[in-house]
Amino acid sequence: MPTIPVSNSECGGGCGGAPSAGTRRDFLKQGAKALGASVATIILCDMTDLTKMAEASGATPQRANLFADGYDWTKHSYVYLVDIRKCIGCGSCVRACSRENNVPPAHFRTWVERYRVSRSGEAVIDSTNGGMDGFEPSQTGLDITKAFFFPKLCCHCTHTPCVQLCPVCASYRTVDGVVLVDETRCIGCGYCVQACPYGSRFIHPETHTASKCTLCYHRITKGMTTACVQACPVEARMLGDMKQVGDKVAEIIATQRVLILQPELLTDPNCYYLGLTKEAR
Amino acid sequence: MGENGGFLFPNDLHILWQLMIVMYPYVTGLVAGAFILSSLYHVFHRDELRPIGRLALVASLGFLLFAPFTLLLHLGHPERCYNTLVTPNLSSAMAMFGFIYAGYMTLLLAEIWLVHRQDIITLASRSTGIKRTFYKCLALGVYDVSPESRKVDHGVLLILAGIGIPGAAFLHGYVGFIFGAVKANPWWSTPLMPIIFLCSAIVSGIAMVIILYSIGLKFSNRKIDAPCMQSLARWLWMFVLISITLELLEIMTLAYEAAEEWEIIGPLLGDQLAFSFIGIQIFLGAMVPIILLGIVVLMSRYLTDQIRNTLCFVASLLLLLQVFAMRWNVVIGGQIFSKSMRGFREHYTPGLFDKEGIALAIAIFVLPLLFIILFNRVLPVFEQPDEQLSTDTGTPSE
Numbered sequence: 213m214p215t216i217p218v219s220n221s222e223c224g225g226g227c228g229g230a231p232s233a234g235t236r237r238d239f240l241k242q243g244a245k246a247l248g249a250s251v252a253t254i255i256l257c258d259m260t261d262l263t264k265m266a267e268a269s270g271a272t273p274q275r276a277n278l279f280a281d282g283y284d285w286t287k288h289s290y291v292y293l294v295d296i297r298k299c300i301g302c303g304s305c306v307r308a309c310s311r312e313n314n315v316p317p318a319h320f321r322t323w324v325e326r327y328r329v330s331r332s333g334e335a336v337i338d339s340t341n342g343g344m345d346g347f348e349p350s351q352t353g354l355d356i357t358k359a360f361f362f363p364k365l366c367c368h369c370t371h372t373p374c375v376q377l378c379p380v381c382a383s384y385r386t387v388d389g390v391v392l393v394d395e396t397r398c399i400g401c402g403y404c405v406q407a408c409p410y411g412s413r414f415i416h417p418e419t420h421t422a423s424k425c426t427l428c429y430h431r432i433t434k435g436m437t438t439a440c441v442q443a444c445p446v447e448a449r450m451l452g453d454m455k456q457v458g459d460k461v462a463e464i465i466a467t468q469r470v471l472i473l474q475p476e477l478l479t480d481p482n483c484y485y486l487g488l489t490k491e492a493r
Numbered sequence: 494m495g496e497n498g499g500f501l502f503p504n505d506l507h508i509l510w511q512l513m514i515v516m517y518p519y520v521t522g523l524v525a526g527a528f529i530l531s532s533l534y535h536v537f538h539r540d541e542l543r544p545i546g547r548l549a550l551v552a553s554l555g556f557l558l559f560a561p562f563t564l565l566l567h568l569g570h571p572e573r574c575y576n577t578l579v580t581p582n583l584s585s586a587m588a589m590f591g592f593i594y595a596g597y598m599t600l601l602l603a604e605i606w607l608v609h610r611q612d613i614i615t616l617a618s619r620s621t622g623i624k625r626t627f628y629k630c631l632a633l634g635v636y637d638v639s640p641e642s643r644k645v646d647h648g649v650l651l652i653l654a655g656i657g658i659p660g661a662a663f664l665h666g667y668v669g670f671i672f673g674a675v676k677a678n679p680w681w682s683t684p685l686m687p688i689i690f691l692c693s694a695i696v697s698g699i700a701m702v703i704i705l706y707s708i709g710l711k712f713s714n715r716k717i718d719a720p721c722m723q724s725l726a727r728w729l730w731m732f733v734l735i736s737i738t739l740e741l742l743e744i745m746t747l748a749y750e751a752a753e754e755w756e757i758i759g760p761l762l763g764d765q766l767a768f769s770f771i772g773i774q775i776f777l778g779a780m781v782p783i784i785l786l787g788i789v790v791l792m793s794r795y796l797t798d799q800i801r802n803t804l805c806f807v808a809s810l811l812l813l814l815q816v817f818a819m820r821w822n823v824v825i826g827g828q829i830f831s832k833s834m835r836g837f838r839e840h841y842t843p844g845l846f847d848k849e850g851i852a853l854a855i856a857i858f859v860l861p862l863l864f865i866i867l868f869n870r871v872l873p874v875f876e877q878p879d880e881q882l883s884t885d886t887g888t889p890s891e
């Protein structure tokens with residue numbers, strides 16, 4: 213709301229009817245100054261470094277008490293690897309995540325999809341309850357030639373549209389590469405949910421704030437692995453750290469044919485897939 | 494599984510941005526449209542539009558006052574909305590709302606004050622008691638009504654209105670950008686989005702002013718100014734044509750390129766949105782008014798005032814509906830399909846008394862109209878050529 217200078221002397225009854233075009237001119241001048249200042253602030257600010265901006269706005273893991281003492285986030289760079297060929301669709305990861313992170317029913321921080329592809333290329337896909345209860349055998353009526361389970365989670369993108377679009381810097385990317393939401397700051401606008409191409413985010417029905425996979429940040433910063441990785445009985449999911457020498461996942465990413473989801477969007481995900489096929493999206 | 498048996502991402506079952514997010518671009522569109530219309534008179538000196546010069550400005554203010562409620566009702570945490578001003582993310586289009594809004598509000602208030610300044614002084618001099626004090630407060634201590642001061646007013650007004658045009662374009666273009674910038678959504682993500690939003694905003698603004706003007710004069714038993722209505726019809730016709738051309742071009746390009754996204758957008762438009770898109774947005778809302786306004790513009794010689802006014806009124810009502818349908822089809826349409834691009838979510842019908850329900854949406858639409866009526870009781874919104882208030886240049890004194 214603009215503040216229009218009301219000259220008290222006139223309003224309070226002491227008006228002599230004197231013309232005072234000066235008041236108007238001053239008012240306009242001040243308005244112009246204020247406008248100029250805000251435009252300059254917008255132009256001068258560093259608009260590129262999102263992590264820095266998130267930090268500047270106070271959205272740091274320290275603030276959310278997520279760090280263990282002595283943890284140095286500049287010494288890590290987390291990556292995630294899913295080996296589609298190994299997944300047996302048991303849903304242990306989804307259950308583990310749900311328990312570990314208190315995920316509300318019918319919402320998913322991670323989930324598993326089942327793909328069944330016919331000879332003619334038709335794909336039948338399902339993910340009942342996010343694959344939490346595993347998958348019932350069922351008939352598709354098609355000549356299925358290829359079938360696999362497809363675990364998904366937030367890709368913790370490097371150039372992440374969700375952080376870019378969050379109006380209040382509630383979504384941010386940590387220095388060690390994890391995309392988080394500061395629930396105390398989030399206004400629940402849902403813009404980030406719209407912006408995520410992978411469907412990884414949702415608005416929590418109770419807190420009314422954005423919620424998503426945190427890569428179990430409260431665990432990994434204490435040297436543990438994520439709940440999903442720990443629960444997977446066949447090692448289809450792996451957590452890696454690009455800054456650790458000899459890291460197994462880093463080695464696979466460096467030497468094998470890993471793919472990412474929707475590369476055309478240039479979000480630069482940090483979640484890699486082994487055994488991805490053209491129908492999977 | 495989605496509506497058509499297609500696959501939905503498990504987090505994609507419901508429509509997240511609901512009726513209030515449809516209302517948001519609709520209401521801000523009315524603001525921008527009415528303002529740009531008023532600028533045609535104030536900046537480009539289309540003198541035939543003089544009768545609606547003030548009305549358009551005040552209508553713009555009315556809708557601007559209530560526009561934030563659409564967003565506040567939508568937010569999960571409206572009480573934290575100040576965060577957009579305290580820790581704005583400069584790379585987020587949505588974060589700019591507060592700043593653009595405040596800037597625009599300042600501009601609009603200043604302009605309205607200048608336009609009504611002479612009347613305020615006259616009314617202050619004519620009234621007594623509390624009323625007099627009230628008008629004197631409105632005058633902000635400036636009682637100069639000399640011809641020179643009017644010239645200064647006029648100059649400043651010209652500058653403000655001049656800034657206001659890009660301002661209005663920005664206010665609404667950026668609303669389009671909020672959607673256009675979502676690269677995850679092929680139905681939103683197009684550089685045309687801001688310009689499509691802007692054109693349809695102007696359409697809705699002019700249509701709203703035509704309706705307010707017609708009804709306002711009817712109630713005050715005055716005659717609608719024929720050249721003014723004719724001119725409004727001409728502008729409206731032009732902007733509908735531009736707007737609908739852009740809307741169709743966008744879809745033709747998508748259909749013709751038939752890239753991956755058309756696989757979901759094709760069925761979206763032809764099936765899920767058949768009624769609101771083909772039925773309302775294109776046919777009833779656009780084609781019919783284009784014909785009606787075409788008659789007014791091209792056959793004006795053969796029309797009586799009565800017929801012209803009726804045609805314009807009906808066309809305007811339909812266009813208000815069209816623009817609403819367009820907003821609906823963008824906002825809701827863009828969420829009907831899952832980001833899996835393989836299936837459609839469950840149908841969305843707004844509740845009646847929900848936080849984002851129909852009752853509150855109607856309230857947000859009606860309150861600005863009440864504001865205009867109230868404003869008109871304080872300061873005349875309709876120009877009164879015969880009983881021109883400002884000809885009386887008395888200066889109030891104690």
Ligand code: SF4
Nearest residue numbers: 366367368369374408
């Ligand atoms: S997968 Fe979605 S939520 Fe995760 S970082 Fe990328 S855009 Fe953001």
Ligand code: SF4
Nearest residue numbers: 378398399401402404
């Ligand atoms: S819902 Fe929260 S985290 Fe997501 S964009 Fe809005 S304010 Fe940011």
